[in-house]
Amino acid sequence: MANSIVVKKGLNIKIDGKAFENVSKVKPSSVFEVYPDVFHGVIPKMLVKGGESIQAGSPLFYNKNFEGMNFVSPVSGKVREVVRGERRKVMSIVIDADSEIDYLKFDVKNADKLDKDTIKNLLLQSGLWVYIKQRPYDVIADPMLSPKAVFISGFDSSPLAPDYEFVMKNQMKDFQAGINIISKLTSSKIHIGIPSEDSIFKGVSGVQTTVFKGPHPAGNVGVHINKIDPINKGETVWTINPQDVAIIGRFFEKGVVDLTKIIALTGPEVEKPHYFETVSGNNIADIVKGNLKNVSYPLRYISGNVLTGLKISEKGYLTPYASQVTVIDEGSQTHEMFGWAMPRLNKFSASNLFFTKLLPRKKFKWDARMLGGPRSIIMSGEWERVFPFDILPEQLIKTMMAGNIERMENLGAYEIAPEDFALCEFVDTSKLPLQDIVRKALDELRSEMI
């Protein structure tokens, strides 16, 4: 079996501000926040009220559709407030954090002798199950289903992404422990996609490694699934981020929910991009403090990368699935004159309508503008050039817009997640919100199936 795959279609986007390889500690914020909305498709049922004292690992809420699936606090302290929006929807849980984290102890003695159900229950209880995601639908894995395979991407190819070879260097013991736990949860094969033969993941036992070469999205787990073991109707695949595997491993070694992760602080507006160690829910302001370029224009803070991340306010909080923070120029103050005619040498385009390709070393100015108005689908073949799946992207998107469930199934909706369409959305001349369209369609598909 070939264990090296070359991804031909795709696009690497050059942005300044890749993280230097040094890890600093970030001062833990005095206030932490958890946004239930980040866990897509979960309806939160609160377990705590304002004023209650909690430990790190204490449940905050559980999933209304699956009792027992807990979502836990990353730190110890006191719940200050449960912020609710329209129709009493839980928007966020604000926690006044202790200066020293006090962990809730779980009974995980003899982890290697535990059986499948005990492990599953421990993961659900400790809130670590939510880090196991599934395809189809790109949601938290359904604990009742057993997957046909588990996929872990050992590298992130998105713009300014953290380098897992560096990030995982000191976490490989935990990672192996995590793999051992997951292989007890399911007898299916565990696949790890790696960037090269000398990857740090090569030494992991109990997994199948495959080298993926090529431009972004070569590191997207969806591409790995599509190339190695595509999902058919009725099948489920689990996907987990490497650092989350390490967190699961650590949990079964120490018996505490220690959500410490190494996160990359990146982006053109960061003075010294670097890695830092923190816990999800930390305040962005504390993370970037004193490390932003002194500029007069408004900035955009992203929990995640520039293609798939979540926009947060300057006082927002790090979301649990993110492994990077990106800061870019918001751009709303910029008015470019005659954009359709000017050369615009500082603008990047994957198309050949700019001189970008003739200036390979050029640095580009990035901001969050759409750079055009929304139109109907006009250009053809544009998405296909950056979409390395055996799926017809345009036809799938059109079916999703029309909401035709059966045709979505037939055209491969089970195999994809919104992030797989991020590059298509980036290059799109018509500026359509493709990730939104995919997300809504997957939700609709899911609600039809349950």
Added chain:
Amino acid sequence: MNNFRKLVDKIKPNFLPGGKFEKLHSTFDAIETFLFVPNTTSKSGTHIHDAVDSKRTMIVVVIALIPALLFGMYNVGFQHYNAIGQPEIGFWSMFWYGFLAVLPIVIVSYVVGLSIEFAGGQIRKEEVQEGFLVTGMLIPLIVPVDTPLWMIAVATAFSVIFAKEVFGGTGMNIFNVALVARAFLFFAYPQSMSGDKVWIRTGETFGLGGGSVVDGFSGATPLGQVSTATTANVDVVNMFGEQYSLMDTIIGLMPGSIGETSIIAIGIGALILLITKVANWKVMLSVFAGGIFAGLIFNQFGPETASANLPWFMHITLGGFAFGAVFMATDPVTSSRTETGKWIYGFLIGVLAIVIRVLNPGYAEGMMLAILLMNIFAPLIDFYVVDANIKKRLKRVKVTTSERVNK
């Protein structure tokens, strides 16, 4: 620029909902986005975007059409002064005459089409779409120079309304809008669109170029001569009966629709479209492949008629074949949208265009009908390509389930 921006910002509130000129919002928006790149930032999904947008894309197509337009202008003057026996008059005079003859057609096409587009945008409360920037340039290039301006106006209005706006605007249309305008003219006013009187302007234009045609003059296009020939072999000739060489047909100083005659000018446009990847190379290449294929077949096995015996390379260089292949067949909206489908779509256009030319004596030119016909069949081609993808996926399910059963 800053002051100018301030001025725009100052008058902008009048056009926003609740403002004095709320009803003209789309118009204001079109002008504002023409002046400045919109500064709206992304609300969901990707935070950064490619600098490309539909304005720039359409402008590049217009630029690609400019060589054909300029050559067409010169050719109009060249044909005119040769017809009235003053071939020595000089390049600039010829160009100036052609310029004055063609410009009104361009203006009428743009004014009529853009007014409807602006109104359409206003009615739908959407941004004004840029598609007509290209259509408005294509229409003048595919009509004979002597087409009356009112006919251009009627045909443009008809095609923009009934071939585009009723379907929902740019991106939703089934037929190539410019070709619908051409077809409308062809079927509604055949006497102005065919024969041998309309291709060379012999009269004055704005008082320029007065004179009477020389003896023995004939204004028939090469393809017109071929289709009306009574012998099995015919040499295509110019207005004085001198034979055209292959090189003459490539340079394009001959009667025909304004922009279609010069392979060199069209070639420059094709190069621009292919380098910028605005046009799909698969469609373009396969149209030529289809035309050459059909031409060769007719040369070998065709009936003993002049058009079947016309050498295959002349089929490519004469008439609207090259222009259609480069600028009309490659319209992404009306062509096949799957990659495999594009090969089939293009090839069939090429074949059909030659088949119509050779087998239907009523039509000297087959490109227009071939493209319009394939516009209809493009969704069908896509249907089968998509169906193949679906079947492949369904087959995968069967394989995996049977594997499981075997285990």
